[in-house]
Amino acid sequence: MMIITKAKQGAPDRFWKIATWIIFLLVAFFLVYPFAGLLFRSFFSAETGKFGLSNYKQFFGFAYYFRTLGHSFAVSALTTFFAVLLGVPMAYAVSRYNIWGKRLLRILVIISLLSPPFIGAYSWIMLLGRNGFITRLLSGIGITIPTIYGFRGLILVFTLKLFPYVFLYVSGALSSIDGSLEEAAESLGMHGVKKLLTVTFPLIMPTILAGAVMVFMTSLADLGTPMLIGEGYKVLPVLVYEEYMSEIGGNAAMASTLSMVIVVCSLTVLFIQRMIIGKRVFSMNGTHPPAVKPLALPGRIALTALCYAVAFLAVLPQATTIITSFLKTKGPLFVRGFSLESYRSVWFKLSSNIAHTFTYAIAAIAIMILIGILSSYVIVRRKSRLTSLLDLLLMSPYVIPGAVLGISLVIAFNRPPLILTGTAAIMILSYVIRKLPSILRSSSAILYQLDPSVDEASISLGVPPLATFFKITAVMMLPGVISGSILSWISTINELSSTLILYSGQTGTISVAIYTEIFKDSYGTAAALASMLTLATVISLLVFNKITEGKGSVV
Amino acid sequence: MSSSVRIERVTKKFGEFKAVDDVSLEIEEGEFFTLLGPSGCGKTTLLRMIIGFHAIDEGSILFGEKRMNSIPPHRRNIGMVFQNYAIFPHLTVAENIAYGLKARKVDRAEQSARVEEALRLMKLSDYAERSPAQLSGGQQQRVALARAIVIKPSILLMDEPLSNLDAKLRIEMRSVIRDIQQSLGITTIYVTHDQDEALAISDRIAVMNAGRVQQVGRPREIYSRPRNTFVASFIGTTNFLKASVIASDETSVQLKVLDGGIIRLPQRRARVGDSLSLAVRPEEASLVGANDGTTVNGIITKATFLGDTMNYIIELPNGASLDVNEYATAADSLHKCGDRVGLRFDEKKVNIFASASGEALA
Numbered sequence: 001m002m003i004i005t006k007a008k009q010g011a012p013d014r015f016w017k018i019a020t021w022i023i024f025l026l027v028a029f030f031l032v033y034p035f036a037g038l039l040f041r042s043f044f045s046a047e048t049g050k051f052g053l054s055n056y057k058q059f060f061g062f063a064y065y066f067r068t069l070g071h072s073f074a075v076s077a078l079t080t081f082f083a084v085l086l087g088v089p090m091a092y093a094v095s096r097y098n099i100w101g102k103r104l105l106r107i108l109v110i111i112s113l114l115s116p117p118f119i120g121a122y123s124w125i126m127l128l129g130r131n132g133f134i135t136r137l138l139s140g141i142g143i144t145i146p147t148i149y150g151f152r153g154l155i156l157v158f159t160l161k162l163f164p165y166v167f168l169y170v171s172g173a174l175s176s177i178d179g180s181l182e183e184a185a186e187s188l189g190m191h192g193v194k195k196l197l198t199v200t201f202p203l204i205m206p207t208i209l210a211g212a213v214m215v216f217m218t219s220l221a222d223l224g225t226p227m228l229i230g231e232g233y234k235v236l237p238v239l240v241y242e243e244y245m246s247e248i249g250g251n252a253a254m255a256s257t258l259s260m261v262i263v264v265c266s267l268t269v270l271f272i273q274r275m276i277i278g279k280r281v282f283s284m285n286g287t288h289p290p291a292v293k294p295l296a297l298p299g300r301i302a303l304t305a306l307c308y309a310v311a312f313l314a315v316l317p318q319a320t321t322i323i324t325s326f327l328k329t330k331g332p333l334f335v336r337g338f339s340l341e342s343y344r345s346v347w348f349k350l351s352s353n354i355a356h357t358f359t360y361a362i363a364a365i366a367i368m369i370l371i372g373i374l375s376s377y378v379i380v381r382r383k384s385r386l387t388s389l390l391d392l393l394l395m396s397p398y399v400i401p402g403a404v405l406g407i408s409l410v411i412a413f414n415r416p417p418l419i420l421t422g423t424a425a426i427m428i429l430s431y432v433i434r435k436l437p438s439i440l441r442s443s444s445a446i447l448y449q450l451d452p453s454v455d456e457a458s459i460s461l462g463v464p465p466l467a468t469f470f471k472i473t474a475v476m477m478l479p480g481v482i483s484g485s486i487l488s489w490i491s492t493i494n495e496l497s498s499t500l501i502l503y504s505g506q507t508g509t510i511s512v513a514i515y516t517e518i519f520k521d522s523y524g525t526a527a528a529l530a531s532m533l534t535l536a537t538v539i540s541l542l543v544f545n546k547i548t549e550g551k552g553s554v555v
Numbered sequence: 556m557s558s559s560v561r562i563e564r565v566t567k568k569f570g571e572f573k574a575v576d577d578v579s580l581e582i583e584e585g586e587f588f589t590l591l592g593p594s595g596c597g598k599t600t601l602l603r604m605i606i607g608f609h610a611i612d613e614g615s616i617l618f619g620e621k622r623m624n625s626i627p628p629h630r631r632n633i634g635m636v637f638q639n640y641a642i643f644p645h646l647t648v649a650e651n652i653a654y655g656l657k658a659r660k661v662d663r664a665e666q667s668a669r670v671e672e673a674l675r676l677m678k679l680s681d682y683a684e685r686s687p688a689q690l691s692g693g694q695q696q697r698v699a700l701a702r703a704i705v706i707k708p709s710i711l712l713m714d715e716p717l718s719n720l721d722a723k724l725r726i727e728m729r730s731v732i733r734d735i736q737q738s739l740g741i742t743t744i745y746v747t748h749d750q751d752e753a754l755a756i757s758d759r760i761a762v763m764n765a766g767r768v769q770q771v772g773r774p775r776e777i778y779s780r781p782r783n784t785f786v787a788s789f790i791g792t793t794n795f796l797k798a799s800v801i802a803s804d805e806t807s808v809q810l811k812v813l814d815g816g817i818i819r820l821p822q823r824r825a826r827v828g829d830s831l832s833l834a835v836r837p838e839e840a841s842l843v844g845a846n847d848g849t850t851v852n853g854i855i856t857k858a859t860f861l862g863d864t865m866n867y868i869i870e871l872p873n874g875a876s877l878d879v880n881e882y883a884t885a886a887d888s889l890h891k892c893g894d895r896v897g898l899r900f901d902e903k904k905v906n907i908f909a910s911a912s913g914e915a916l917a
Contacts, residue, residue, distance in 0.1 A: 453639060454642075
């Protein structure tokens with residue numbers, strides 16, 4: 001009797017247990033195993049092949065290697081500084097003053113955030129590079145501007161590309177502060193700046209920090225931008241890439257060591273953030289939204305202009321690429337007049353890249369949705385030690401830069417038991433691993449909001465638990481999952497860092513093509529491809545806004 | 556078909572904690588039975604064991620003669636109304652109600668007939684095609700109830716169904732629930748922490764505390780003859796006065812109230828020398844002049860006008876205070892703060908409890 005009992009009640013339990021274990025094994029094989037391999041590899045000397053710390057000694061001993069760590073930190077720290085300097089005041093202005101066109105401003109900022117960073121680099125080269133439009137314009141009247149390549153260019157591109165993180169995080173926090181808190185401060189005699197310093201900023205401090213960490217980690221991990229605009233100023237991901245390329249066929253030992261250095265840096269930053277925030281997280285549910293201060297006309301015009309100037313700079317790369325894509329070209333040179341030549345040559349030469357981008361992204365998103373729904377369900381609703389571990393593992397790609405992940409996958413899957421290098425599968429795999437965290441986060445968030453008694457109601461009405469999951473729970477999770485997956489989709493089609501490591505002649509994507517076209521000086525075709533990506537990004541963003549009724553957050 | 560429920564020595568442990576501790580209950584067919592107790596008393600856990608969301612660690616639960624321990628929830632044919640309604644937000648009102656019928660593969664014609672009937676019964680006919688988000692709390696509650704009864708469950712379970720409604724709607728809905736239950740004659744088990752609700756709606760009540768059943772009985776029994784001090788203080792308001800038995804014979808017992816006078820009650824198994832608590836409800840005491848042959852005297856420290864009644868807090872010389880109600884219209888004149896008054900207790904209604912065990916001496 002008891003045995004029958006257990007079997008009957010255990011059927012859904014068993015399903016979830018099996019599902020959990022399958023996901024866990026997949027994660028172990030496709031994420032833990034490659035990463036462990038990379039870690040292991042980093043201890044084998046690049047020269048002698050002996051086990052030990054020699055690579056690490058070499059890294060810290062040779063200025064050539066060690067200097068890049070300093071470069072990376074300098075770039076990321078300054079970028080973060082400027083991003084906060086730009087993002088926080090702008091967020092305050094937009095959420096607290098009656099400037100015009102707030103929605104358009106937000107959309108411009110989001111577009112700049114969601115489009116690939118290397119397009120920014122490329123466009124700024126088009127404008128301010130050695131042969132840039134503005135450079136030539138200014139030299140025509142005898143002005144020479146400082147070079148855009150290297151350190152300054154990196155800071156410029158990263159800041160304009162990443163300040164939106166700070167802006168979006170902070171404007172969210174500013175509008176969810178309960179307005180009565182600030183009113184209370186005023187009633188107690190704290191005005192103006194004092195009020196800001198004693199109430200408003202302490203409350204949004206954790207949010208500013210979270211935005212800053214996003215900026216820091218993203219700029220630390222990015223490969224495409226420094227490859228294009230960094231030139232002699234080498235940062236860690238570039239070094240990883242170069243070492244990896246020179247070691248191909250070798251054992252990728254130094255590349256592994258450098259990869260570990262980046263991961264440790266990311267982890268340290270994350271850890272410091274946790275330490276600082278600690279328990280200082282305030283849950284705010286603004287029932288009484290803060291008041292928007294009306295400005296007099298001159299102030300209103302000035303503030304609006306200022307905000308739009310920043311937003312304009314942020315989307316300037318996108319505008320530049322779109323315009324450039326319609327210019328007439330002659331080889332690497334642009335000539336007077338407009339044409340569709342660039343698009344024509346993309347169509348003839350590179351249509352397979354376009355097909356690859358979208359088919360890989362579709363495949364990756366489908367897998368992500370499936371794994372995302374199932375694993376967020378077991379993580380939220382069937383908590384156990386195994387599911388917490390699964391949560392940790394699935395979220396861990398946040399701190400693994402794309403290039404590092406790419407290298408770890410190559411090392412793991414260029415030999416038996418499973419050879420995947422050069423296939424589409426390995427690229428889809430890397431997209432799934434890299435972008436799954438955001439789907440997981442959005443579907444977990446919605447699951448936390450769903451009351452488990454809704455499932456129980458369905459079961460009580462006679463629908464077995466598993467059928468209930470598919471009929472009720474999954475259906476209710478869908479809006480959150482879909483909006484999350486659109487964001488993943490956008491970042492998947494724009495992905496370059498791991499793609500650059502993993503692509504082969506048969507599996508190039510649009511982003512790879514842009515990158516290689518730029519190196520071939522085919523700026524026109526690069527611009528046409530970049531415009532296509534921008535268009536796809538904007539359309540996806542509009543769909544996202546439609547689904548979330550404008551309430552969805554992209555960060 | 557409606558069914559009786561037998562709960563036999565059921566226990567539920569969460570780790571070492573016994574949420575439900577050796578509970579036995581018999582609920583008759585067609586009865587409206589309420590599990591009443593403070594939060595954490597185990598009432599909801601017991602309800603969830605009846606529907607099957609919690610496994611039964613020890614004991615058994617039977618519907619009629621059928622042991623349910625091994626039957627999964629979706630095959631128990633129980634209608635359940637949840638505290639937060641648990642309406643499916645992505646389905647319309649009519650689809651919500653039809654959900655259980657679809658699961659039972661009831662044919663289409665009958666499905667729509669039964670949905671229509673349920674909508675009519677719950678006065679929801681105008682809202683059939685609405686989405687749940689457009690409904691008020693009371694209407695959502697009706698949808699939840701309609702959805703639970705349309706499947707013709709053998710038992711209806713309700714888990715604090717009215718706790719999210721405002722006071723007025725709560726009173727209205729409880730009579731709706733009671734009327735529906737009566738007209739369908741369906742065995743209903745209702746969980747609440749609200750004693751007024753329990754008294755108003757139930758055929759019988761089981762008062763629970765710390766995982767155990769304290770008393771089972773009709774509402775009047777529970778209110779007027781609580782079996783122990785927990786029930787006496789949980790249901791309604793009760794003043795406890797320390798007292799000891801000074802004389803006892805065939806028909807009556809005489810108590811000396813601590814720092815007070817003597818009161819003679821009908822005999823209730825009390826022996827001379829017993830120390831006990833005299834339990835007096837606010838309406839079982841009346842205010843008279845001080846020292847006018849009264850049991851205790853005191854000073855009014857607070858007088859609150861409540862419309863139909865006056866509520867007085869009276870402080871006794873030994874520092875204890877009593878809560879007393881008087882019909883505002885019945886009193887000759889209303890007393891005020893600082894008045895010295897005497898109290899007389901209704902001997903037939905007051906209860907006594909053994910000091911040591913807290914059990915009623917009846």
